[in-house]
Amino acid sequence: MRKHTTGLLAIAAASTLALSACGGAEVGGEPEGGSSEGAGDGITIGIKYDQPGLGLKDGAEFTGFDVDVARYVANELGYSEDQITFKETPSANRESMLDNGEVDMIFATYSITDDRKKVIDFAGPYFVAGQDLLVAADNTDITGPEDLEGKNLCSVTGSTSAEKIKTDYAEGVQLLERPGYAECVNSLAAGQVDAVTTDDIILAGLAARNGDGNLKVVGNPFSEENYGVGLPKGSDLCEDINAAITKMIDEGAWEEAVAANTEGADYTPNADLNPPTPAPCA
Numbered sequence: 540m541r542k543h544t545t546g547l548l549a550i551a552a553a554s555t556l557a558l559s560a561c562g563g564a565e566v567g568g569e570p571e572g573g574s575s576e577g578a579g580d581g582i583t584i585g586i587k588y589d590q591p592g593l594g595l596k597d598g599a600e601f602t603g604f605d606v607d608v609a610r611y612v613a614n615e616l617g618y619s620e621d622q623i624t625f626k627e628t629p630s631a632n633r634e635s636m637l638d639n640g641e642v643d644m645i646f647a648t649y650s651i652t653d654d655r656k657k658v659i660d661f662a663g664p665y666f667v668a669g670q671d672l673l674v675a676a677d678n679t680d681i682t683g684p685e686d687l688e689g690k691n692l693c694s695v696t697g698s699t700s701a702e703k704i705k706t707d708y709a710e711g712v713q714l715l716e717r718p719g720y721a722e723c724v725n726s727l728a729a730g731q732v733d734a735v736t737t738d739d740i741i742l743a744g745l746a747a748r749n750g751d752g753n754l755k756v757v758g759n760p761f762s763e764e765n766y767g768v769g770l771p772k773g774s775d776l777c778e779d780i781n782a783a784i785t786k787m788i789d790e791g792a793w794e795e796a797v798a799a800n801t802e803g804a805d806y807t808p809n810a811d812l813n814p815p816t817p818a819p820c821a
């Protein structure tokens with residue numbers, strides 16, 4: 540059975556604990572061979588460092604759903620935990636860091652888009668989110684993107700979120716672009732912007748971790764963001780990565796990772812779209 544709707548309902552029921560610092564997937568085992576991507580006997584994986592519940596660096600610890608999926612997939616590809624090097628891949632640098640070989644693959648809330656597919660390849664998707672808005676908890680004016688007319692909005696350079704606002708709503712909205720979402724949350728907390736926009740799961744994690752109850756996600760998603768595994772153009776890893784994602788879903792480790800990493804974040808994945816089926820490789 541590929542869909543875990545019942546499990547997702549269980550995830551919806553789990554809600555009140557602090558955002559978990561650890562995910563569900565364990566890695567281990569011996570490598571089956573070197574990387575065909577030129578990484579020698581290790582693999583360098585791009586993640587976010589500042590997105591609680593998805594990709595977060597806390598001292599020497601890396602946590603979050605993207606990190607759990609990355610570890611699971613790397614393990615299936617034959618890499619043990621100590622062969623994985625995580626590297627920060629900010630939104631705006633992802634394509635170039637794959638292209639110049641700084642990272643072998645990217646798990647970083649990275650939406651599959653036709654524009655990005657011109658320069659890189661994607662495996663997956665392994666999750667589907669939706670673009671939403673983060674506002675002050677007492678804000679009653681902003682209930683969706685149509686309310687942004689004349690408002691100040693923060694998003695991140697190189698993201699689909701900033702691009703969508705520019706394409707569909709820029710006329711009446713003042714868009715401030717920053718390098719990362721944590722910076723946008725600081726701008727919101729300081730009253731410099733009225734809202735922050737990006738994927739709902741990112742906003743939920745930021746609100747839970749940084750908001751002190753003063754921030755809320757509007758809860759009216761207006762896009763479909765299919766999170767893919769970024770790969771250099773021409774990579775031969777797509778099929779194996781898709782098989783690993785499918786195994787993670789079928790084994791229940793995907794659902795465990797979603798639950799562990801969204802706990803306390805007041806977030807329920809869209810059960811009509813999750814877990815997704817990886818698309819055929821190009």
Ligand code: GLU
Nearest residue numbers: 630648649650698699764
């Ligand atoms: N998923 C969107 C994107 O890939 C927004 C999140 C991000 O910037 O990582 O651009």
